[in-house]
Amino acid sequence: MPSYNKILARLRKPAAPAKLLDVGCCFGQDLRRLVADGAPSENLIGLDLEPQFLSLGYNFFADREFFKGQMVAGDIFDESPDSAVAALKGTIDIAHAASFFHLFSWDDQVIAGVHLVRLMKNAPDVLVLGRQLGSSTGEERPSPTNPNSKMYFHSPESFKKLWVVISERTGTNWDVNAWLEVVATHSKRADKKQWMDNRIQLLYFEVCRTEG
DSSP: OTTHHHHHHHHHOSSSOOOEEEETOTTTHHHHHHHHTTOOGGGEEEEESOHHHHHHHHHHHTOTTTOOSEEEEOOTTOOOTTSTTGGGTTOBSEEEESSOGGGSOHHHHHHHHHHHHHHBOSSTTOEEEEEEEEESSOEEEEOSSOTTOEEEEBOHHHHHHHHHHHHHHHTOEEEEEEEEEOOHHHHTOTTOOTTOOTTEEEEEEEEEEEOO
């Protein structure tokens, strides 16, 4: 991501370092990459719906004694005031959400975005970034794994509109930078799913909170 080096610098800042949340972190591999590049693990938080993924991450990286970040098993859609996710409210400077938003319909993406914003600090320069499947047209499609649910694949334009709605629902302002990339290994996969046609690309985004 374009802001990677700036993110590392914010995490490594001696005074008041930033806190980073990895949403849908799975095994926490991206968090471990940050640690390998010099980020103190104390400033990192992983969130995943499946607690076994978090446990497997410790086993895979053999760092249960050394990784000092929080690994939280919870659901970002859970609005319970005593939930593990609610405990993070207002504490996060940077949120990384890779292969996350595209799992949901437009309406559920709005809800997820609103809940994520509530976890962020009430300050300018907080950042939400990531990458996911996108579309050159911006469109909702049936989920390949659940015929009763939908997935919205964003174009840069539709992703910006999504954040307009999130901004209105939360009373916040955001500068949205989103772009599509065609990745060779993605487009030439031998097991490419039938629902992945030439419109499907990778959407990258960096969304920064602004004043006002």
